[in-house]
Amino acid sequence: MPVVELAGVTKAYENKVAVSNLSFSIDAGQMFGLLGPNGAGKTSSIRMMLGITMPDSGRVSLFGKPFERGSLERVGYLPEERGLYKKMKVLEQLVFFGELHGLAAEVARSRATVWAKRMEIDEVLAKKTEELSKGMQQKIQFISSVLHDPGLIIMDEPFSGLDPVNAVLLERTLLELKDEGKAIVFSTHRMDQVEKLCDSICLIDKGRAVLAGKVRDIKASYERNRVIIEYQGSSEFLSSTEVAEAKNFSGHAEIRLKEHGNAQKLLQEAAAVATIYRFELVEPSLEEIFIKTVGGKANA
Amino acid sequence: MRNFLLVARREYMEQIRGRAFLLTTILLPALFACVIGVGYLSSLGLGSNKHLAVLSNNPVLADLIRQRLTRKKESKTTVDVFAPASIEDRARLLKQVQERSIDGLLEVVSSGQGLPEATYSSPSSGDFITTSRMTGAINDSLVKERLTRSGMPTSDADALIKGITIQTFQVKKDGSVIKSNAVASFYKGYVMAFLLSMTTVVYGLNVARSIIQEKTSRIFEVMLAIAEPEDLLAGKLIGVGAVGLTQILIWVTAAGLMLVTPLAASTLSGDFEVHFSWVEAVLFPVYFVLGYFLYSALFAGLAATCETEQELQMFTPLAAVPVWLSFAMILLIINDSNSVWSVAASLFPPCTPIIMFLRMGSQVPPTWQILLSIVLMLLSIWGVLWLSSRLYRIGILMYGKRATLPEILRWLRYS
Numbered sequence: 001m002p003v004v005e006l007a008g009v010t011k012a013y014e015n016k017v018a019v020s021n022l023s024f025s026i027d028a029g030q031m032f033g034l035l036g037p038n039g040a041g042k043t044s045s046i047r048m049m050l051g052i053t054m055p056d057s058g059r060v061s062l063f064g065k066p067f068e069r070g071s072l073e074r075v076g077y078l079p080e081e082r083g084l085y086k087k088m089k090v091l092e093q094l095v096f097f098g099e100l101h102g103l104a105a106e107v108a109r110s111r112a113t114v115w116a117k118r119m120e121i122d123e124v125l126a127k128k129t130e131e132l133s134k135g136m137q138q139k140i141q142f143i144s145s146v147l148h149d150p151g152l153i154i155m156d157e158p159f160s161g162l163d164p165v166n167a168v169l170l171e172r173t174l175l176e177l178k179d180e181g182k183a184i185v186f187s188t189h190r191m192d193q194v195e196k197l198c199d200s201i202c203l204i205d206k207g208r209a210v211l212a213g214k215v216r217d218i219k220a221s222y223e224r225n226r227v228i229i230e231y232q233g234s235s236e237f238l239s240s241t242e243v244a245e246a247k248n249f250s251g252h253a254e255i256r257l258k259e260h261g262n263a264q265k266l267l268q269e270a271a272a273v274a275t276i277y278r279f280e281l282v283e284p285s286l287e288e289i290f291i292k293t294v295g296g297k298a299n300a
Numbered sequence: 301m302r303n304f305l306l307v308a309r310r311e312y313m314e315q316i317r318g319r320a321f322l323l324t325t326i327l328l329p330a331l332f333a334c335v336i337g338v339g340y341l342s343s344l345g346l347g348s349n350k351h352l353a354v355l356s357n358n359p360v361l362a363d364l365i366r367q368r369l370t371r372k373k374e375s376k377t378t379v380d381v382f383a384p385a386s387i388e389d390r391a392r393l394l395k396q397v398q399e400r401s402i403d404g405l406l407e408v409v410s411s412g413q414g415l416p417e418a419t420y421s422s423p424s425s426g427d428f429i430t431t432s433r434m435t436g437a438i439n440d441s442l443v444k445e446r447l448t449r450s451g452m453p454t455s456d457a458d459a460l461i462k463g464i465t466i467q468t469f470q471v472k473k474d475g476s477v478i479k480s481n482a483v484a485s486f487y488k489g490y491v492m493a494f495l496l497s498m499t500t501v502v503y504g505l506n507v508a509r510s511i512i513q514e515k516t517s518r519i520f521e522v523m524l525a526i527a528e529p530e531d532l533l534a535g536k537l538i539g540v541g542a543v544g545l546t547q548i549l550i551w552v553t554a555a556g557l558m559l560v561t562p563l564a565a566s567t568l569s570g571d572f573e574v575h576f577s578w579v580e581a582v583l584f585p586v587y588f589v590l591g592y593f594l595y596s597a598l599f600a601g602l603a604a605t606c607e608t609e610q611e612l613q614m615f616t617p618l619a620a621v622p623v624w625l626s627f628a629m630i631l632l633i634i635n636d637s638n639s640v641w642s643v644a645a646s647l648f649p650p651c652t653p654i655i656m657f658l659r660m661g662s663q664v665p666p667t668w669q670i671l672l673s674i675v676l677m678l679l680s681i682w683g684v685l686w687l688s689s690r691l692y693r694i695g696i697l698m699y700g701k702r703a704t705l706p707e708i709l710r711w712l713r714y715s
Contacts, residue, residue, distance in 0.1 A: 014710065050525040052697065072526060083522035087314060100307050100526045144522075154525075 001064040001181035003028050003152045004049055009058030011044050018044035019205040026183045026200070028151065030207035031174065033194040033215075034187040036204035042187045045204065046154055049075055063151060065255040073102040076145035080187075081158035082137045084098030084144075086130035087266070090121075093129060108147060115143040120169065134161040142170065146177065153177065155186040159193060160188070170199065185294055191287035201286075205294045217284050226282045227263060238259050242266045303527035307535025307543070311510070315543040325547050328498075330610035332491075347565065348520070350403045350430060351378045353393045358410040359383040362439035362638060363623055369433065383602040399420055406434055416442065425702025468664070476548065486634060489661020492580070493654045495551075496588055499621045504595030507536055508603035508612055509648025511696070515604070520696040529693040533600060541592050548588060579664050580657075587653035590677040596650060597681060606705040628657060637662035647673050649680040 002025035010020045019041040026032045036042050047053045048060055051067055062071040068212065074291075085093055090111055099109025116122040124132055135214055138161045145153060159167050174197060188194060193217065194201060203211035211218060230252050238246045238253060240260040247254045257263060257275045263281050270276055284292075317579055352369065356362035362383035369379050371505050380402075382389050396402045404422035411417070418438055420431060440461050447457040469477050514520055523532055602615045626645070633642050637659040646665065647653040651671045691708065 047697075050523045052521075069528065075525065077522060077525040079518060079521040081518040081521070083517065083519040085310075085519060086517065088310075095312055096306065097526075099525075100303055141343070141522075155554075167464070 002026060003030075003063060004103065004185070005046065005061040006049070006058075006061045007061070008020060009045070009048060009055045009060060010049060011041075011053065011055050017202075019055075021059075021263055022204065022209055023211055024151075024202045024204075024205070024209065026185060027185050029178055029181045030200060030225075031184045031186070031198045033179050033192065033198035034204070035183055035191075035290060040084070040097070040204045040294075041207040042204060043156070044207075046110040046156060046185075047075075048260045049154060050075065052175060071174070073148065076148065076150035076153040077102075077172060078141055078145040078158055080160065082134070082141055084137055084141060087128060089126060089128055090116075090132070090140055091125040094125075094138065094147060097144040098147045101146050111147050111149075112143065118173070119143060120121050129192045129212060135166055138162055139166065139170075142173075151182060153184045155184070157188050158186055159190060160272040160288075167239055190283065190292060195286045201291055203290065211289070211293050215286065218289065219286070222284045222289055223260075224263075224283045225257040225261060225282045226260070226284060226288075227266065228278065228280045229253045229255065229259060229276065230278035231270060231274040236273045237266065240266050240269050240296035242269075255259050270274065304531040304535045304538070306657060307523075307527065309537035311536050312542050313509060315540060316504070316546065321547065322480065324502075325414060331549055343449050349376045351380075352378070352404050352430075353380045353382060353396070354406045354408065355385045355390060355393060356381075356383040356408040356410070356416075357385075358408065358416070358445075361408060361410060361416070361441055363443050364444055365406070365434075365437050367608050368437040370401055394421060397423060398650025403431065406438075408438060411482050417647035433609055450645065459596050480687055486661045489658050490630070492660075493626070493657040494658060495548075496584070496591060497587055497623045497655045499548060500591035500595050502598045503540055503644075504619060505612075505616070506543075507596040508599035509609060510536060510540065511600055511603040511692075512606055515696055516533060516607070524697070529696065530563050530689060532693050535690055537596050537600065539591065540596065541589065544592055545585060548585060552584075577664065580660055583660075583670065586674070588655060590674065590681065593681045594677060594684060596707045597684045599690035601695075603685070604692040605698075605708055622648075623654065626651045626654035626658070629655065633658045634662070638665070647676055649673075649677045652677055656703060 005025040007023050009015070009022045011020055020043070022045060024032075031111065034042050034045060044053070049062075050053050051060075051069055051072060056091065060067040062068075063074060064109050074249055085096075088096070091109065094112035094115075095105055095108040098112065099105055101248070103111070113122065114127055115126070119142065121136055121139050121143075124136060124140075129137060132140070138158075142155075158170060160293065162170060171193070174184060186194075186198075200216055201218065202209050218222070232251060235253065238248055238255070242257055242263070242265055243255050244258040244261065245256040255266070257266070267276070267279050339652075354365050354369075356365075359381075362381045366379040366381050370375050382393070390405075390407070393402065393405045397405050401425055404420055404427075407419045409417045416438075418434075420434060422430070443461055444457045445452075447460070471477050485629055514523075522534070545550050572642075578657075598618065599612075599615070602618075603612055606612045606615075629642070629645055632639065633655065636642065642655070642659060643665075645651050646659055646669065648655075655681065656670070656673060695703065
């Protein structure tokens, strides 16, 4: 039974179609990336999953049942921009959000304390939110979205504002939540994180799903057209007719082959003029696939 | 229901702990007391501490004028009489005025049976209060001088000049008669109307500001993923309204405690005796709640269409105009609180809370008018809430720019 399912969902505002006939489903214990350029329809899709707006047609189901507001107590949401009360103290704020999600005040308080320790911010619980850095506020927002132990966690740009150390802490926590069986949806511009964390993705463009499926399968379906060579000797082989683009560093080159370019031929040409220590044919990155799919729009 | 209560409690706690609540709760009555106190003290001191010279060819009249100007109430005034006076005296006194060693020279020249001619010379051209006091003093002294000269005893002349003071009584519906003071009653109504207008508009704008802040900080995005917009709006209105009621309760309790002190008992007696009826005590919070909901619901909807507090300021005349209009009608209401215009204005919902209390300064309006005004206000609140909740539901999710009128109309059609 999918935790969340969108079936043929369409949403239009005035004359603009924000989401058109979108379908995907996410199972428990799955991390799902919702990707797309700005204005593609990601936020509209998330809002429909959360009941903030209703689809014009199609169906949204949560936990195997057609959408009902009661199900939202089992959903956690982390918006892209911090949605916190600046004047409230951190612990009070977390308890308030916990209560809104159906927790008793005492339960929310004790869980907030545990989560604050886990996210390494227990020393700021008595402070006002406005006194904290953007990264700290991001962690508080994250805790408020998981405090009630939701089965579905929806996150929009969860890593924004976090330094590398805290980004790793969040990555680790998300993987733990996934292992606990939570379904996690996240929308992000960071393709490296999607590649590292997500099991499946759905790439939306102009409101339509243009690419969907398991990350592994998607990448495998694309031709391996990138080559990394470590060598000693002449770099003459970089001007081969098989090469579309090359970046040459000291004894290290990153090459993009032409469409249907022959990697074996390139290897022979390189071996003829240089000593090859490493020749690796790598699959395209998700970022490359993304750019290729949405027509070179870089603002994912 | 649970979410609405949680939102209301959060709003209430945040505002009640805020510095603004503490300041307005303490400072507003203190400011009121200061304004009234300063006004009272300055009225006591008006025209006093003057050193005047009275120059006349009629010594009796000059002395009566001196007595009148230095009577108990105005005993701080010093008056030197020169009667009869020479040309040199006049020149010397004018020189003293010029040198500011005296504050003014009053010359009263009698000529037979006609009225005397009076001139006043002083360094200040705008001292109309002293001029007015002297006019009264000369007129009273002249009447007294003529009456006593014609044989009337001084005490009879004094009594005539003092005149009579009309005693006013208010006959209640239950037949009881109480001593009343029209001026004190009017000021009572005025102060209550002023407090009502202040609190309803201020708390209405508080709701609007709070909505804009939450919209700017994107809290709505999180809140709407948990609660319905109607719960958020209702929670905010109830929470902020409860803060207003708390503030009024604190003021009323403080005023009640002050009224039982001996100082208040001695001050608010005689001419300043003010009567509060239970009807006024009940209607004050009732009209606050109704007025607050009308304005806050209106501003909640409008705030949802704005991006910044500056944009909201464009709409503040919607709250200010009914207040100006209500207070502009004061003279009409004092003159006849039951005239068609007074009644009509008091039934116009945006003006009802203020005008009803201005009318109550004279007399409590008929029950049917009070009930009708409440029903009309409830209907208006329902209408405004209907409109505002639609604007609110869509507006809080619209970011980037202030909504235009055609966009607002489209939102209303959508929801």
